[in-house]
Amino acid sequence: MLSRLSLCRRHPLCQHFAAVVAASRRPVATFEAAPVAPLTPPRQTPNVMHGTRLATDPRWRRRMREDLYRRRMLAGPEPERPRSVWSNWSRRAELSAAAHRLGLAGLAGFSQQWLDRVLTFRESAEADGVTADSSIAHQNVAKGYELDDESSDSVAMATSSTPAESMPRDNAELVPTGRALIAEHCGRFLARELPHVPENLREQAVSLLTSDQSLSFVAGHLGLAELLSGVDTRPSMLPLSVEADAFAALVASAKLCCPNLSEGDEAAWRLTRDFLLTRLHNSDINEWWTIDAQRRLPLLSESLAAAGFPADEPLEFRLMGQSAPESPVYSCFQVGLYIRREFLSSGFGETAAQAQDECVSEALKTLFDTADSRAPMNFKLTYADLASALE
Amino acid sequence: SRQMLPRVFLSQPLQNGVSRYTCQLKRITLKFCKFRPNSLGAREFIENGDFLEFARANPQVACYLKPRRNRPPVLQAEFANGSVQLARIDSFPAEFVRRWFWLMRGRSGDDLLPLHENLRSFHPSVQGVWTPFTFGRSVGLGDLPDSRHRPMSPSATELIQQLHRLQSARMS
Numbered sequence: 001m002l003s004r005l006s007l008c009r010r011h012p013l014c015q016h017f018a019a020v021v022a023a024s025r026r027p028v029a030t031f032e033a034a035p036v037a038p039l040t041p042p043r044q045t046p047n048v049m050h051g052t053r054l055a056t057d058p059r060w061r062r063r064m065r066e067d068l069y070r071r072r073m074l075a076g077p078e079p080e081r082p083r084s085v086w087s088n089w090s091r092r093a094e095l096s097a098a099a100h101r102l103g104l105a106g107l108a109g110f111s112q113q114w115l116d117r118v119l120t121f122r123e124s125a126e127a128d129g130v131t132a133d134s135s136i137a138h139q140n141v142a143k144g145y146e147l148d149d150e151s152s153d154s155v156a157m158a159t160s161s162t163p164a165e166s167m168p169r170d171n172a173e174l175v176p177t178g179r180a181l182i183a184e185h186c187g188r189f190l191a192r193e194l195p196h197v198p199e200n201l202r203e204q205a206v207s208l209l210t211s212d213q214s215l216s217f218v219a220g221h222l223g224l225a226e227l228l229s230g231v232d233t234r235p236s237m238l239p240l241s242v243e244a245d246a247f248a249a250l251v252a253s254a255k256l257c258c259p260n261l262s263e264g265d266e267a268a269w270r271l272t273r274d275f276l277l278t279r280l281h282n283s284d285i286n287e288w289w290t291i292d293a294q295r296r297l298p299l300l301s302e303s304l305a306a307a308g309f310p311a312d313e314p315l316e317f318r319l320m321g322q323s324a325p326e327s328p329v330y331s332c333f334q335v336g337l338y339i340r341r342e343f344l345s346s347g348f349g350e351t352a353a354q355a356q357d358e359c360v361s362e363a364l365k366t367l368f369d370t371a372d373s374r375a376p377m378n379f380k381l382t383y384a385d386l387a388s389a390l391e
Numbered sequence: 392s393r394q395m396l397p398r399v400f401l402s403q404p405l406q407n408g409v410s411r412y413t414c415q416l417k418r419i420t421l422k423f424c425k426f427r428p429n430s431l432g433a434r435e436f437i438e439n440g441d442f443l444e445f446a447r448a449n450p451q452v453a454c455y456l457k458p459r460r461n462r463p464p465v466l467q468a469e470f471a472n473g474s475v476q477l478a479r480i481d482s483f484p485a486e487f488v489r490r491w492f493w494l495m496r497g498r499s500g501d502d503l504l505p506l507h508e509n510l511r512s513f514h515p516s517v518q519g520v521w522t523p524f525t526f527g528r529s530v531g532l533g534d535l536p537d538s539r540h541r542p543m544s545p546s547a548t549e550l551i552q553q554l555h556r557l558q559s560a561r562m563s
Contacts, residue, residue: 087457088418088420088455088457088467089455090453090455093453093454093455094418094453096450096453097417097418097450097451097452097453100450100451101413101414101417101451101471102413103411103413105450218405220473221404221405221471221472222405222413222471223417223471270411273410274410274411274413275405278405278406278409278410279405279406281406281409282406282513283513284513320524321523321524323523332523334522334524348522372514373514373517373519379409379410380410
């Protein structure tokens with residue numbers, strides 16, 4: 001009875017049958033058991049075979065390819081899996097490589113175990129299922145392939161001076177220390193590089209730099225996201241805050257693992273400087289904070305007062321150039337800001353009012369020293385320079 | 392070509408190289424077959440010790456070997472920005488396999504797309520970009536009447552002045 005129907009491949013029942021067969025035959029290496037529902041109604045496959053006909057294939061092969069493709073589409077997408085479930089993964093090797101990549105392998109107190117703990121989150125250290133080294137790795141151990149001890153590592157890392165008992169079990173205490181350290185580093189760096197910018201604007205920039213989004217971006221690009229244990233490292237399940245915490249824990253660990261204080265400070269500072277603060281390079285620093293439109297003129301007056309111009313000096317806006325009468329198409333006004341008959345800044349706009357607003361923004365940039373023509377930021381500062389500049 | 396592939400601007404992930412250089416290659420896997428002849432180069436690369444030499448010289452890269460029966464040899468490189476690049480080394484000699492390894496080590500993982508320019512600067516102008524007003528020119532400002540503007544027909548005042556001049560000339 002079913003054999004006649006199965007000859008007609010377009011019949012919905014046959015397609016449904018094909019889907020069930022495909023799901024049962026293919027060894028789907030699901031990360032968690034995917035529920036197979038054989039009684040769901042057959043889906044309409046989209047016509048994705050348009051334009052994929054190979055003229056050189058014989059007809060039977062074309063139809064076979066189309067059928068296989070249709071079955072694959074019915075079976076649904078590949079389940080999302082963390083990187084560690086594939087067989088080419090060794091946590092020991094990955095941690096060792098990460099330590100060298102981050103420049104921490106040379107530090108006195110650093111070791112692979114320390115990095116392991118730094119990237120371990122507490123909560124689901126007891127919960128299951130989501131740790132690295134999955135069943136495939138266990139199979140490798142059973143076959144005798146996996147050599148998971150440090151003694152066989154030809155590229156040995158520095159042995160840790162920290163005894164195993166004193167190492168923290170996870171990074172719960174490192175995270176807040178790290179976050180505070182990063183905020184301090186960013187604040188100090190901006191205070192040194194942008195001394196004329198008011199502190200509330202610098203704080204806005206620091207809060208953007210140290211936001212979860214920013215830190216998780218850095219952590220992702222350093223390859224930390226795959227190395228976390230105790231959390232689900234699948235990209236769709238990993239929250240930004242967890243990645244950010246991983247980077248913070250790393251910075252704290254660089255400081256705390258060194259017995260020598262200054263070496264630790266320098267190592268932690270270099271991580272922040274080289275990976276986080278370089279996000280300011282090649283970006284307009286004025287984009288890192290917002291000044292309300294109503295606040296611009298008062299801020300300008302305050303900044304001028306701080307720069308030494310007395311408060312009663314009037315600001316003169318003079319029309320410096322005009323290319324056409326005010327019209328929405330061709331007009332371009334240039335307005336200049338003069339104080340005490342000295343030129344301060346100029347701005348362009350379609351109307352004189354817009355040009356004046358732009359002029360005020362440019363004046364603020366000149367006073368804050370954040371114009372395009374300012375010197376580039378110094379990303380080679382050492383921690384000693386940073387600390388001494390503020391004393 | 393420009394019509395087929397989009398052009399991109401020169402960039403480095405995480406501003407690599409501005410203050411420190413980080414090797415962007417995280418792990419590299421050499422997948423090969425232990426028997427088939429197209430994996431001969433890969434097998435020789437391993438047996439000559441070049442693979443271990445690469446692994447020792449690059450401790451920041453996790454190197455894996457994955458023997459796979461009846462599959463062509465492939466080099467899989469995974470980069471810090473999450474991208475994965477595959478190099479098919481089917482029937483390559485061992486020296487070529489070695490060169491592919493060291494090439495992947497130097498890559499950033501960004502897609503190989505044509506560049507708009509071979510350099511990029513966020514501050515291309517040092518003295519300021521030219522505007523029509525840079526040298527003090529201004530087109531729309533001026534006092535009227537301007538002697539440069541020639542009217543099509545004389546105004547009433549000019550007509551009377553003309554008549555007065557003619558009359559004076561006739562009188563004198």
